[in-house]
Amino acid sequence: MKQRTLKQPITVVGVGLHSGQDVTLTLEPRAVDSGIHFLRTDIDNAPLIAADAFLVTDTVMSSNLVVDGVKIGTVEHLLSALAGLGIDNLLIKVSDAEMPIMDGSSAQYVDLLLQAGIEEQDEPKRFMKIVKPVRVTEGDKWAQLEPHAGFSVQFEIDFDHPGIPKDTQRFNFEFSTKGYIEKVGKARTFGFMKDIEYLKSNNLALGGSLDNAIVLDDTQILNEEGLRYKDEFVRHKILDAIGDLYLAKYSLIGKFSAFKSGHALNNKLIRAVYEDPSAFEIVTNYDIDKIDIDYSL
Ligand SMILES: [Zn+2]
Structure with a gap:
């Protein structure tokens, strides 16, 4: 590779x-x-x-x-x-x-x-191969990496909102490039109307619109076209996590799982991995017997 x-x-x-x-x-x-x-x-x-x-x-x-x-x-x-x-x-x-x-x-x-x-x-x-579990927590939120013969990303969100049914709040993604393009890459960011109004009044999110986010009011999704996946919210969190984890500077060999994590906790996790040299190895595909990560299109 x-x-x-x-x-x-x-x-x-x-x-x-x-x-x-x-x-x-x-x-x-x-x-x-x-x-x-x-x-x-x-x-x-x-x-x-x-x-x-x-x-x-x-x-x-x-x-x-x-x-x-x-x-x-x-x-x-x-x-x-x-x-x-x-x-x-x-x-x-x-x-x-x-x-x-x-x-x-x-x-x-x-x-x-x-x-x-x-x-x-x-x-x-070159890959960062996780060889020992590393976990970070913040209140009831957590994120962890553990050994795995591929790259998988499992995420659970926890929203109490009629527009985000409970059975759409968890997703497990076994990474491949084809899978990424089909199952993860199209998932849009999302926000709540009341937060967006507050942000705009503070000169933030000025470019935010229904063209670049799923927006929810107190009861429903405001985008007329609806969702791209019924579980688009959690899939977007997986999209974010894959981007945040790439700040490790290597593609990962390991399993990421998280509950209610976000950019801050994902970042804390990468730092925690680097702070424990016994938790990872930097390898090439010539160093390892088999990794199940397919980048073909
Ligand atoms: Zn995002």
Whole structure:
């Protein structure tokens, strides 16, 4: 299994969720072992910002990376698409402090990456293999990673809302690229009308609309087209978790499971793994007998 980048650069313009302004995003191929970096094009001599869990400083609404006071926000949906397609090396140029929200899922990012084309490179792909369970908790919320001969993501949410039936609040996803595109990548972010009104009154979520989020009032879903999956909410949490976990800088071999987790707890989990060197190994496919992770399209 080889490292991957894009065949050619590609550019798209979208709206920033919080600013409501247009953001230009350009994805550029990078050499083997480069990893994934962000670069703000609206700032002179901006630092390269690595997609690294230890650079996350703010997880209030999304995962945000900061280097030398320069921030790039809402990175999790693009990172999720990159993890989904197994892309290791990429430069992400952004003209503002946040990523475009697109349709609130990672589907348009997946389409963009496929349009640019995926290039296999001449070095083996590296994985973070979990060899010991690691668990973090916060009140009744928890998230954990444990050994598994593949990559699986199990998530449970806990909402008491008529628009989110109880039997749609749990999902178990055994990772493959095809599965990611079909079952996870199209799941949109969601929010509650009362929270959105509050955010807008504080000059946040100005770009948020029914075009890029599922919105619920006290009793129902307001989007006329309804849901893309009956359990779209929990599937979006899985999309987010896959993006947050990619801040480990490697694709994972292990099982992630979580109850009511979010960006902050997902980040805490990656840090906890790194803080225990006996919990993981960095391996290539040549080091291990068998891993059941299929990146074919
Ligand atoms: Zn999200």
